[in-house]
Amino acid sequence: MFTGLIREMATVKRFSGERLSLKAAYRPKLGDSIAINGACLSVVSLESDGFTVELSPETQGIIATENLKGHVHIEPAMQFGDRLEGHIVQGHIDTVGTVKRITDNGNSYDVVIEVDKKFIPYIVPKGSIAIDGVSLTVNDVYESSFRLTIIPITMRETLFGSYSSGTKVNIETDMFARYIAHFLAHKDAKLDWETAERFTALY
Missing domain, CATH: 2.40.30.20 (Elongation Factor Tu (Ef-tu); domain 3)
Structure with a gap:
């Protein structure tokens, strides 16, 4: 983890x-x-x-x-007792996305990444996502892409500073979104608040 x-x-x-x-x-x-x-x-x-x-x-x-x-x-990997300062990342890549565009806003950058549409249900507005292992927050989700806001220090200290339109990136979607989507995909599944709380308690 x-x-x-x-x-x-x-x-x-x-x-x-x-x-x-x-x-x-x-x-x-x-x-x-x-x-x-x-x-x-x-x-x-x-x-x-x-x-x-x-x-x-x-x-x-x-x-x-x-x-x-x-x-x-x-x-x-995390060790027992470490602080959780980003979000829970498993290191299991779901798919490869493509950087569509990067817009410099002065004190931040908007980065739009395109993915296969089948992964969009696992990408949640204001939820967590890992891009090449970097913990980030999703701002907007579109039909086959999503938007991130990257601050200057992340641009300087990570590979984001080398990205351009067409760059391929590893994507790990939000773990909780994946588990809930898998649960709901079963015809007999019934999701209530008690079950949802049990899911979150496990992690």
Whole structure:
């Protein structure tokens, strides 16, 4: 489990398709879970200047592997007792979106990201979303896209500063929206307040 707060921008040393080697100040332990651009991966080897993670065929097929070059976001998994300052992120990428446009508003930026329409029900206005592992709040939701407002420090300290129209990004939708949508998809499902409270208590 993660918070969507990026610890570091690591440098890609090598990417073979199955293994990704990174140069980073952060020192994980062998077997640790770490989110790379939002995708939860396992550390399989340690080097003097960083570490290597492994990508399963499932992961390779769903994330934006073309972005595994230059710099990537990294966030270690939460430990018991850590403060939850972002939102609950599982590190399970739902889909890859495409940056449609970025508008500079002076003291903030509007970023519109396009996604497959089938994921729109899981994207909630004023709800949480993780873009390449960054915890953000959704402002508006449209037929096949959504709008975020990005503040200058996020532009400077994350990959958002390198995004442009056409950039592919990893998207993890809101966990609670996914669970409720799955529950309602079953014909015999009955959702009442007691059930909804039980869902939220589990997380």
